[in-house]
Amino acid sequence: MDELELLKKDWKKQDDKLPKLSYDEIYKMMLKKSSSLVKWIFMISVGEFLILFLLEVIGRVNGAYEMFGEDIIYKNISIVSNVISYSVILFFMVKFYMNYKTIQTTDSAKELMKNILKTRRTVKYYVITNLSILTIALTIAFGYVLFGGGDLQVTKELADTEMSKYAIMTVFFIFIIITIFIAGLIYFLLYGLLTRKLKKNYKELKKMDL
Amino acid sequence: MNKDLEHSFVTLLEKNQNIVHKVCRIYTSDSDSHNDLFQEITIQLWKAYPKFRGDAKFSTWMYRVALNTAITLYRKSKKNIKTSDYDALSFKISAEEYDYEVEQRLKLMYEAVKKLNDIEKALVFLYLEDKSYREISETMGISEVNARVKMNRVKTKLKKILNP
Numbered sequence: 157m158d159e160l161e162l163l164k165k166d167w168k169k170q171d172d173k174l175p176k177l178s179y180d181e182i183y184k185m186m187l188k189k190s191s192s193l194v195k196w197i198f199m200i201s202v203g204e205f206l207i208l209f210l211l212e213v214i215g216r217v218n219g220a221y222e223m224f225g226e227d228i229i230y231k232n233i234s235i236v237s238n239v240i241s242y243s244v245i246l247f248f249m250v251k252f253y254m255n256y257k258t259i260q261t262t263d264s265a266k267e268l269m270k271n272i273l274k275t276r277r278t279v280k281y282y283v284i285t286n287l288s289i290l291t292i293a294l295t296i297a298f299g300y301v302l303f304g305g306g307d308l309q310v311t312k313e314l315a316d317t318e319m320s321k322y323a324i325m326t327v328f329f330i331f332i333i334i335t336i337f338i339a340g341l342i343y344f345l346l347y348g349l350l351t352r353k354l355k356k357n358y359k360e361l362k363k364m365d366l
Numbered sequence: 367m368n369k370d371l372e373h374s375f376v377t378l379l380e381k382n383q384n385i386v387h388k389v390c391r392i393y394t395s396d397s398d399s400h401n402d403l404f405q406e407i408t409i410q411l412w413k414a415y416p417k418f419r420g421d422a423k424f425s426t427w428m429y430r431v432a433l434n435t436a437i438t439l440y441r442k443s444k445k446n447i448k449t450s451d452y453d454a455l456s457f458k459i460s461a462e463e464y465d466y467e468v469e470q471r472l473k474l475m476y477e478a479v480k481k482l483n484d485i486e487k488a489l490v491f492l493y494l495e496d497k498s499y500r501e502i503s504e505t506m507g508i509s510e511v512n513a514r515v516k517m518n519r520v521k522t523k524l525k526k527i528l529n530p
Contacts, residue, residue, distance in 0.1 A: 159528060160493070160521065162468070163475045167388075167494040174387040177404075182383070183376045185405050186412045 193350050193357070194259045194275050198252040200346050201282070205245045212238070230300060237293040244289060248282040272358045276351050283343045291336055298328040375415045378424050379408065385428050385495075386411075392479070392491045393436040403436060410435045422504075429492070429505045437484045478527040486520045493517060 177185075255275045259268065301314070302324060314324060379386075386407050390400045411431050418427055479490055485506075492502045503513040 159471060159475050159478075160490075160524065162471060163479070164494050164496070166472050168496075170388070170391075171384055174384050174391075175400075177380070177383055179376055179380050182379050182408060183372070185408045186372075186376070 193354050194252070194256045194271075197275065197279060197347060197350055198249070198256045200350075201245065201249045201252050204346075205242075205249060208245070209242075230297075233296060233300060237289070237296075241286070241289050241293070244282075244285055248278065248285075251278050251282075269358055269361050272354050272361075276354055279347045279351050283340075283347060286343070287336055287340060290339055291332065294332045294335060298332070302328070371416070375412060379411060379428075382425050382428055385425060386432050388495070389429075389432040389436050389491065392487050393440055393484075395480075403439060406439060407432045407435045426501065426505060429495075429497075430507075433488045433491070433505065437488060440484045440487075474528060475524075478524050481527055482520065482523065485516075486523065489513070489517055489520050490524075 252275075255271065255278060259271045259275070302321065317324075319327075386404055387400075389407065390403045394400045394403050411428065414431055418424070479487065482490065488506060489502065492505060497505070499510050499513045499517070502517070503510040506513065508516070
């Protein structure tokens, strides 16, 4: 087939025009696989921050917080818990970003393995911290609603119901457990899968080390 | 990490990188996907490198791993592969000795190759690389007769694409 022969001739001429990668560029390429995973971890944490912030704004605009009335103590609790949780996310966001930057410039497999472990640790601490904060914040909030004796709209409403305090406590307790479970599940899906891939990369690197 | 292994691998790949670039050229249409595929092939080669025993030539082994990687990725992201940029690329490659008629024929031919499926592309690629049917059969893991038959089918298909 003439056309194919023509193509073959043209194909052979391309050698000098192909890109030429240096030794270092190729070397870095072998190690780069983890960097995109770490980048995703960072991006997800940014997304998480934005979504939480947006939900908060939407909630405030739509008056979802009005049921708590004008109780000063409750307001303070909510401000403090907000400040803490946003600072935690921001702190870890910076950490994730730094991990990403370090992995990007890593040029030895040993260093890369170290950084993968570090990133996995950071993610673990992040999830544990966030879930703990959520548990503590919910417990304090519910505790205050039930026993705080403040001037909360919802406290008054609860006092008017037929349910006993124990029944309400049980409902709250179940609610907290379900919330933590769902939050944990979301974290597992978001970060767990990425860190698992990182672990796989780590294992591959380690295998070659032997 | 075994430094010697790393060093020997990168040196060999640096020397033979044209093979990978050419595989990328057959399977991708723009420089971003070219680079992505190059990196993916590099990673796959590196992963498989400890198993490379040296009983085949490094380049032959590279052809096999590189094509396998390209085919696997191509299947995964079939819908995402753009073909529109390809004309520009083929023009760029041979713009030196500009001959309008030859240029047009080449352009049509590159477009036709682009329309082949992943396996057919691999066959054409090896054919363009001047591989014998024996080498083609070894690289693709099929019999020599099968390679011949398949290549003839590809030629017929290309003809059909060019003269519908």
